[in-house]
Amino acid sequence: MLEIDLLEKLVRAGLTLALAESCTGGRIGDRITDVPGSSERFMGGVIAYSNDSKVKLLGVSPDTLKAHGAVSAECAEEMAAGAAKAFSADIGLSVTGIAGPGGATPQKPVGLVFVGLCWKRDRRSFRFVFTGDREQVKAQAVERALHLVLDYLP
Numbered sequence: 001m002l003e004i005d006l007l008e009k010l011v012r013a014g015l016t017l018a019l020a021e022s023c024t025g026g027r028i029g030d031r032i033t034d035v036p037g038s039s040e041r042f043m044g045g046v047i048a049y050s051n052d053s054k055v056k057l058l059g060v061s062p063d064t065l066k067a068h069g070a071v072s073a074e075c076a077e078e079m080a081a082g083a084a085k086a087f088s089a090d091i092g093l094s095v096t097g098i099a100g101p102g103g104a105t106p107q108k109p110v111g112l113v114f115v116g117l118c119w120k121r122d123r124r125s126f127r128f129v130f131t132g133d134r135e136q137v138k139a140q141a142v143e144r145a146l147h148l149v150l151d152y153l154p
Helices: 002-013 027-033 051-058 062-068 073-086 134-152
Strands: 017-021 042-047 091-097 112-119 122-129
Touching: 002 027, 002 134, 017 027, 017 073, 027 042, 027 134, 042 051, 042 073, 051 062, 051 073, 062 073, 073 091, 073 112, 073 122, 091 134, 112 134, 122 134
Parallel strands: 017 042, 017 091
Antiparallel strands: 091 112, 112 122
8 A cells, every 4th residue: 555655665764744635635644644653754734625724724825826826836835845844744745636526717627636745945746637526536636646755755
C-alpha cells in the first residue's frame, strides 16, 4: 500500500509530513493514519475546504485566490507551504480541485486537481484532469498525491 511505503520512506529519510486537503476531504490523512506508528512521521493535516479557511489556517494569500482561484497551481503550492509551516513538518503536501458534479467552468473542468509539494524552499505543483464521478475523482486524487510525494522523497 502506498501509505505504508510512504511512511517507511519518511522514516528512512528522517523526514516529517503535513497535509492540506481540500477536494479530498481528509482522505489522504485517513489513509496515512490507518498505518500503525504513523504519528512518528505524520505531523497532522488541515481540511481547508473554503477559501476563508485556506487563508486563515494555511496562510494562502487572498491575492492568490483572487488572481488564480482556489483550484490553481499557485494555491496548491501555498497550501503545501502553509501545512508544512503550521505543523513544523519537513514536507507539505496539498490537494485542491473540482470533484464535481458542479463548480466547473470552461477553463476549470470537473476533475481538475492540483497537487502541491513543499520541501525546504522548493515548491512544486502538478496538474491533473481526472475522469469519472465525484467519488472517482477524489479517489484518483488521493492515489496520485500519495504517488507524487513518495516519488519526490529522496
